[in-house]
Amino acid sequence: MAAPGPLAAQGIPGLDGRGVSSDEPVTFTAEEVEFDQNTDTVTARGRVEAWQGNRVIRADQFTYNRTTGVATATGNVVLIEPDGQILFAERAELSGGMRDAVLEGIRGLLAGNTRVAAAGARRTNGDITDLARVVYSPCNLCPEDPDRPPLWQLRAGIASLHSQEQRVRYRDASLEMFGVPLLYAPYFSHAAPGAPRISGFLSPTFGVTKLLGGFYEQPFYWVIDDSSDATIRATLSTEQIGGLGLAYRRRFNSGVISLDGSFGNLQGNDVDQEGIGWHFFSQGQFSLDETWRTGFALNRASSRDYLRAYRYGSPQVLTSNAFLEGFWGVQGYARADSRLYQSLLQTNTSSQVPLVLPYGYAEWLFARDPLGGQFRVDAQGYSITREQGTSSRRIGTRAAYELPLIGNAGEVWTIRTQADLLAGYVQDLQAAPFYGPPGQDGNWTNGNVRAAVDLRWPLARSAGEWGTQVLEPRVQVVTGPQTGRQTNIPAEDSLDLQFTDANLFELNRYPGRDLQEGGTRMDAAIRAAWLFPNGGQVEGLVGRSFRTSDEPLFPPGSGLENQRSDYVGRLRLAPVPWFEVIGRSRYSAETGEQQLWDITGTVFGNGYSVSAGYLGTQAAYNDSYPKRNEVSLGGFLQVNDNWRIGAFGRYDRFRDEPVAAQAVLAYEDECLIFETRLIRRWIQDPVTLQDDPTGTMLLFRVTLKTIGDFGIRAL
Incomplete structure (x- = not known):
């Protein structure tokens, strides 16, 4: 019995796609359907498509024996799995509602654009698929020669895909590059493409370093549950006994927490502390409600050499803290925290490192008044304790008001006022350069009021098809009571003073609040800009400051120590989209000597970038x-769709020696990433100028997409 033309049919029981009743019928379409009553067989021919649930099979011919419950598909067989994987076969025999299958001449398109081919396959219970003489690769085939081996592929006598575990296991496996076997393993497994987190061994890292000698690091990833996991790292080396590390992460409904710790042996002439070393890094953050959140960070280590040896970075200071902070839109903010520092430099002793407990800050920004002005108020307090050196406590508040006004001629007037009130207690106040002998220990107070009138007058003219030119003179007059040298006040937050165009018009040029700038001064600058129609621009500024008093308020070398300050300038040159120069400078008004020069130029485009800089x-x-007195040069070039090269270097002209250099070579395509980096640091510690025993590194990283990555450190 045959029916010509396309049609849809239902009523074949026994095909179960997702564990539903095997009596549920399958739906299929075909150009022709034939039923043989003698053999109880249904045969469909011509563009056959049958489905039940999320499983779909397509073939030239589809035969189903109602007595045995076995379905056979032949000719251009395509089996579409519920997870989106697609299998191609010459012939397929299915039973148990498509859950069990035997396939011949199989080819598969899996998640992540990966491909698999095998002489045959058997699927059991819709979960485990065993493939014989299998080849697996995510690499595209050469369009000119499809028979050419891909860039890399895995070959195995038997491969098993476990759908529930989302893992692929190989037996008698070998890794081939360009068809040439490189590695062999009697057993190998990896997560299935597109699989979620799965426990198992991660790709190792191995190589040679000065402190470890030859080393091998093997991590193991452990999925604890849906919201937490851990990574265990074991390190073996020829120069050290080795080390063990553990990293733990957990996500909660209201926050996250992560812990990372290790211990290991460290010995040799190039280390500052022999014996068992260790580190512990941790952090967490939790939202209490829509306004408040809290968090912590605890970071400690036995030494800097240990961190560098076992590749945990090379920080100079580790910071630990615990905090509570709240946000009220853009108007309000408050934070309370404590801070503990650990110096990893040999030049600093732990007794000089401060403990900040507590620290608090809060501010509120009021809505603009009818005149357009805005009022801001804040409060701040801290307590700093040292075993050796200055210990101090401070509370303070600041109130500030700013009112912008626009004149009839287009000039922009800004009226600013700022009032600070501080009080504190100091113990063992130390003498400091410039500030002279310390004052008395005990209680201290400091207050300051500053008021300023700022005038900017942007003058613009059209340059026709060349854009717009802008000339903007700016003058500000700031006044307030004299403050003196303030030698009895610990300058905890006001030591690192750099005078640039960024703080030329600040009411208090000290970066913090411990030290206050007083007296009357005038700030002047002129800014010029040329804005081009293509979006490019040339913009620059030159300015300086004049004080009425010769009171020594600022330390030498700051640029503000004299009544007439140094000249400060800024330049941004970007006339075209592919070129930009940004620079800052400061020159002595008396000698013309350069005090600060920071400039970077970049040329960039589609696939390349080159930058050069100078810092003095x-x-x-x-x-x-x-x-x-450093010069730097670097850049990268995208050679083609796959290859990229880059290099960067810094040279100190004052010490007449290089500072750091790095070269990168990288390749990436649809299935492979290869990257090598050569890093050289000549001076690591800017204070002691001590050589870094791990200053030279040669790194290799190979990533086989969908399989894993392998790292090699040669130096």
């Missing part, structure tokens, strides 16, 4: 940083 600074008056 004088040494800090308190020796917090040395004199620097």
Whole structure:
């Protein structure tokens, strides 16, 4: 019995796609359907498509034996799985509602654009699919020569895909590159493409370093539950006994927490502390409600050499804190925290490192008044304790008001007022450069009121098809009572003073509030800009400041120590979309000597970028940083769709030696990432100028997409 033309049929029991009743009928379409009553067989021919649930099969011919419950598909067989995976076969025999299957001449398109081919396959209970003589690869085939081996592929005698576990297991497996076997393993497994988190061994990292010698690091990833996981890292080396690390993460409904710790052996002539080393890094953050959140960070380590040796970074200071903060839109903010520091530099002793407990800050920004002005008020307090050195406590508040006005001629007037009130207690106040002998220990108070009138007058003219030119002179007069040198006040937040165009018009040029700038001064600057129709621009500013008093308010080298300040400037040159220069500078008004010069130029485009820079600074008056005279050059080039190269270097002309250099070579396509980096640091510690025993690194990273990555450190 045959029916010509396309039609749809139902009523074949026994095909179960998702564990539903095997008596549920399958739906199919075909150009022709034939039923043989003698054999109780239904045969469909011509563009056959049958489905039940989310499983779909397509074939030239589809035969179903109602007595045995076995379905056979032949000719261009396509089996579409519920998870979106697609299998191609020459012939397929299915039973148990498509859950069990035997396929011949199989080819598969899996998640992540990965492909699999095998001589045959058997699927059991819709979960485990065993493939014989299998080849697996996510690499595209060469369009000119499809028979050419892909960039890399896995070959195995048997491969098993476990749908429930989302894992692929291989037996008698080998990794081939360009068809040449490179690695062999009697057993190998990896997560299925597109699979969620799965426990198992991660790709190892191995190599050679100065402190570890030859080393091998093997991580193991453990999925604890839906909201937490852990990574265990074991490190073996030839120069050290080795180390063990554990990283734990957990996500809650209201926040997250992460813990990372390790211990390991460290010995040798190039280390500052021999024996068992360790580290512990942790952080967490939790939302209490829509306004408040809290969090913490606890970071400690036995030494900096241990962190560098076992590749946990090379920080100079580790910071721990606990905080509580609240947000009220854009108007209000409050924070309370404590801070504990650990210095990892040999030049600092732990007794000099401060403990900040507590620290608090709150501010409120009021709505604009009918004149357009805005009022802001804040409060701040802290307590700093040192075993050796200055200990202090401080509370303070600031109230500020700003009113912008626009004149009839287009000039912009801004009226600013700011009032500070501070009080504190100091113990063991230390003498400091410039500030002279310390004052008396005990209670102290400091207050200041500043008022300013700021005038900007932007003058613009049209340059026709060349855009718009802008000339903007700016003058500000600031006044307030004299404050003196304030030698009895601990300058905890006001030591690192750099005078630039960024703080030329600030009411208090000190970066913090411990020290206050007093007296009367005038700030003047002129800004010029040329705005081009293509979006480019050339913009620059030059300015300086004049004080009426010769009172020594600022330390030498700051640019503000004299009544007439140094000249400060800014330049941004970006006439076309592919070129930009940004620079800042400061020159002595007396000698014309460069005090600060920071400039970077970049040329960039589609697939390339080149940048050059220069940084010149004088040494800090308190020796917090040395004199620097560095030039830098770097860039990258996207050679083609796959290859990218890059390099970067810094050279200190003052010390006449290089500072750091790095070169990168990277390749990426649809199935492979290869990256190598050569990193060299000549001076790691800017205070001690001590050589870094891990200053040279040669890194290799190979990522086989959908499989894993492998890291090699050669130096």
